[in-house]
Each structure stands twice: as structure tokens, then as C-alpha cells.
Amino acid sequence: MGMAEPKKIVEFEEREITSELDTLRHSCAHIMAHAVKRLYPQAKFGIGPTIEDGFYYDMELDHQLTPEDLPRIEAEMTKIIAENNAFERSEMSAAEATEYFKKLDQNFKVEIIRDIGAPVWSLYKEGDFVDLCRGPHIGKTGWIKAFKLLSIAGAYWRGDQKKQQLQRVYGTCFKTPKQLADYLFMIEEAKKRDHRKLGTELDLFSFDPVAPGSPFFHPKGAVLYNRLVQYIRDLYKPFNYLEIITPQILDVSLWHKSGHYANYKENMYFTEVEEREFAVKPMNCPASTFVYSSSKRSYRELPLRLADFGRLHRFEPSGALAGLTRVRTFCQDDAHVFCTPEQIGGEMSNLIDMIMKTYKVFGFGEVKVFLSTRPEKRVGLDEVWDQAEKGLEEALKANKVEYKVNPGDGAFYGPKIDFIVHDALKRGWQLGTIQLDFTLPERFDLKYVGADNSPHRPVMIHRAVLGSIERFMGVIIEHFAGAFPFWIAPVQAVVVPVANDHLPYCRELLAALKAKGIRAELDDRNESMGAKTRDIQMQKVPMMLVAGGREVESGSVSVRKYSEKASTTMTQAELFKQMSELEAVGHPYAK
DSSP states (O other): OOOOOSOOOOSSSSSSOSHHHHHHHHHHHHHHHHHHHHTTTTTOOOOEEEEEEEEEEEEOSSOOOOOGGGHHHHHHHHHHHTTOOOOOEEEHHHHHHHHHHHTTTTTTHHHHHHOOOOOOEEEEEEEEEEEEOOOOOOBBBOOOOOEEEEEEEEEEEOOTTSSOOOEEEEEEEEEEEHHHHHHHHHHHHHHHHHHHHHHTTTEEEEEEEEHHHHTTEOOOHHHHHHHHHHHHHHTTTTTTOEEEEEOOOEEEHHHHHHHHHHHGGGGEEEEEEEEOOOOOOSSSHHHHHHHTTTSOBBBBGGGGGEEOOOEEEEEOOOOOGGGGGBOOEEEEEEEEEEEEEGGHHHHHHHHHHHHHHHHHHHTTTOEEEEEOOOOOOOOOOOOHHHHHHHHHHHHHHHHTTTOEETTTBBBBBEEEEEEHHHHEEEEEEEEEEEEEESSHHHTTOOEEEOOOOSEEEOOOEEEEEEEHHHHHHHOOOOOOOOOGGGEEEEEEOEEEEEEGGHHHHHHEEEEEEHHHOOOEEEEEOOOOOHHHHHHHTTOSSSSEEEEOOOHHHHEEEEEEEOOOOOEEEEEEHHHHHHHHHHHTTTTTTTO
């Protein structure tokens, strides 16, 4: 197998091996395939790349794997690791590699070699198992110290539904047993926090096949939804935003003009009315340009900040739908700022301030910022893209924001700044975005009259703070594990009488709470205090307010906060003051 160094070694795996941990995990994927081959000699293998938190391998087996098979595969992997086999690299020509894998009856490997057409291929041998792979790998199997197989799924070969379905085994690997234990704990915690599970338990929302990927928000879910919208509306006041409402369905000519038809058509819904073709809007931006151009604009009006909570519809394949975090219909806290080129810096500073302060309010951890540059499929001239990318880069530097460049991930009409927040489990979520757009103002011929009394072209800034309201709800349900902060909780307090004699006092307290805008309920069920307490805790209500004879006599209330065992007796005045302070958390810009 020793051959001269080739000019090019083929790269066919889905994720490039870029780190020591990736190398460890990729090697573990090979060990898993080796173990499967020992247990099921007729196994045929597809690809086994690393993914964000581990690895997987696709394979064709006569045996249908179940979760009960995973410990058996793990045990065989442990034996291979104990053998301390070396990973040995070699190279073959395409013809040699094809013949070699044909003899092994590995038709998927043969197909890869044929379709990619590279002249030279690298192979890795470990024990008696040889795989087609670009590498790199660790030195020996014994270097693996902590691994776990996680789950089994189906996967079409090469992602093509017309091809055979393979079995995909997922696993993970870490450098130390402690890191693995921490990760497995996070997985279990994530299952408990799954927003789809909590959404049902807390009666927030539901889904039905009658409307795939489209949530039905229940009363409590609607309260949470509207409270998020209200938070953003409160931000609009100090930053001088004007709210607009634009149509849901627009003539398809608009989408041709904006570039969406050519660059985004596969994600859109279309309909025909009176022999005219229309599209349901997937984005608000083109519609906002009509509001801008509805009257003659002067530089004195700029920046003009137009916010739109328009409902959007985008087609997502049914297999990609995932509760609230991947839906087909949603609302963005969308806004478009029309400004002069000289105003870009100031607007960017305001937007970064608005976004960063919001993430602190919700208690998110680390926020990573990425500058996403021009994609391959885009509209506009390169010199315009140069100007836009430079503008965003300068804004980040001026605001001393650390960032990384994410090449090719910009919107088709302009580059963007993406904000990745980390939740309580340190998982990253892309939420806010700022996009600088010189293209749509050009396409829609937007103008303003400058100080020189001549027409000028405005710059358009697209921005979202929360992003999709639906997706943000899914994120914070998991972030807070359903135990929302007081200011955003669907039900903020439940008043509980110790006995029927205390009901009149509790009803008066409830009325006083509602008069102050508190979302409160009365639990006057004929149940024991233990049962009521358990139910209120299960619903994760921030405050349980209990009143018995002593509280009635003194005009006070016994306050038990969620997840706390001890209660505190307060006067009503003290209670209202504390509630007011907790409510104020959701108004960071209030004077």
C-alpha cells in the first residue's frame, strides 16, 4: 500500500476535522464501525463524520438495531480500545481502492469513490478493520478514555429519499470521563427541559396535523407570547420606532423585484387569485419599502425606524420541523431602519446596545457574535457588498465587540451580524441579527432629499432582537425549565385560602392584585393544602399566596416562592412593592 505522496487527497466527509476533540471523536466513530463489523459481519458502511457534540455512522445491516443493542456494541468497542491497535494510514489509486472495497462488499464506499472521482484516496487500518477516510486519527485505539453511544435513527443514503434507508448510530466521545459525565447529565437535563414536553405540561401550546409546523397557542401561551411582544414594544419608545402593519399576501412581481423569487422561491408559498399570482410573505422587508416610499422623504426624517410584527410563512420540510424552534408560520420582532450612510455607525451602536441588554434581562450566558459575509447565491454588485461588509465590521470594532467571521452565511441581499446566545445548559442559539442592505433601496428606487436639495439613496438596516417569537419562546422555556421569571410568567401568583372562612379576604386580595396588573388566580378548590401546593409547584407559578386566620386578622399574606420550601409573611404593601420590583426587571429602559 505504500505509494508516492499524492497531489490531492479526497475530502468527502460532512464535517472537516479541525480540532483535537474532533480527531478523537472521528477515531471513536471508526472504532464503533469496527465493533459493529465484528458483531454483524455483513454490515455495509456509509459515512461516519463528527458532528457538533459527537459523531455518527450510517450503515446497512440485516439486523434492525434497537436501543438494547447499544450496550453490546459498546462492550465490543471497549475490547477494541483495550487492544490498543494503531491507526495506520495508506493510500491507493481510485482503481485500486475501488477493487479493494468491491472485494470487501462495501458498495457505498465504491459509490463514493466513483462519484467524487478523485485520483488518490487515503485509507486507515486499525486492527483488522480498514476504512476509507481522509483522517486524521489518533495514534492508537487505547487513547479513547470516555465514550457513549446515544441513539439510533434512520437516514437515507446521501440524504436522498429515493435511495435506501440506512441505520444511523449516534455517539459521543470526550477526553475525560468527567467531561462525558457532565455531557450526559446535560442531555438528561435537556430532556426534562424539552419545550415540547413542558409546553404540554404547562398548557402553553399544542400542534395538530391539520396545520403542520404551525403552533396553536393556548391562553397561557398567548400571555407569554404577548408579553414578549410587549417587551419589544417597550424598547421601541426610547429608541423612537414607529410600528407598521403590512399585507400578508403580495403580488409575485414584488418578490421578483426584491430577489426573493430567484433566491428564496423554494421556501415560499404561492397562490393564484383572479389570474394573478401572489406569494405569502416569508419576510417583511420588501413590504416596508412601500411604507417608506409612500411619501417624499427628507434627510430630516432620517433615521426612520419602522417596526413590523408581521406574520411570516416559510416552507420547512416536515422532517426539519421541531416544536417551536422550527416552524412554518411565525412572527419576528422585525424592524427596518432607513438612514443616511453617515448615520450607520450611530444606528449600529443603538442596535447592539438594545440586543445585548435584552439578553442580560433574560439571564442568558455568553453571547458570541459573528460577522456573516456574502453567500454564493446573492443579489447586488460586489462593490456594494464590499461597502456593506466594511460598514458592519467598522461598527463592531467601534463598539469593541469581539466577533468571528462566518464566511458565506450572509443573507442573499446583504451581510449580517448574528448573535449566538448560550442558555442555562450552555447550548448556543442564534437569535438576534443586524443586516446592512444597500441592495433593496436600489432595487426599489428609494430616495430622500438631502441637505443639498438633491435626491440620495438611503441605507436599509434589517434587525431582529428576539428573532422569531415562536423560536424565542421555545428557547426560554428550556432556558428557564418552564419556571419563568415573575415579570414574564403567564400566571404570576395563585391566592390560596386555608379554609372557606378565608375566601372573602382572598377574593379581596385577588382583586387588589389584578387592579395592579398582576396575573393572579384564586385556588378555591375543595382540595387539601398539600394537593394545592403540589399542583401550583408543578405549574411553576412564581408565587403562592396563602391566607389563613392569622393573615386575615393582620391583613398580611404568607408568600411561598417557586422551588422554595420556606414561606415569608408580608403585609400587602410589602408584597405589592416586591412584585413591582420583580415586574420592573422586564422594563430595562424605564425611567
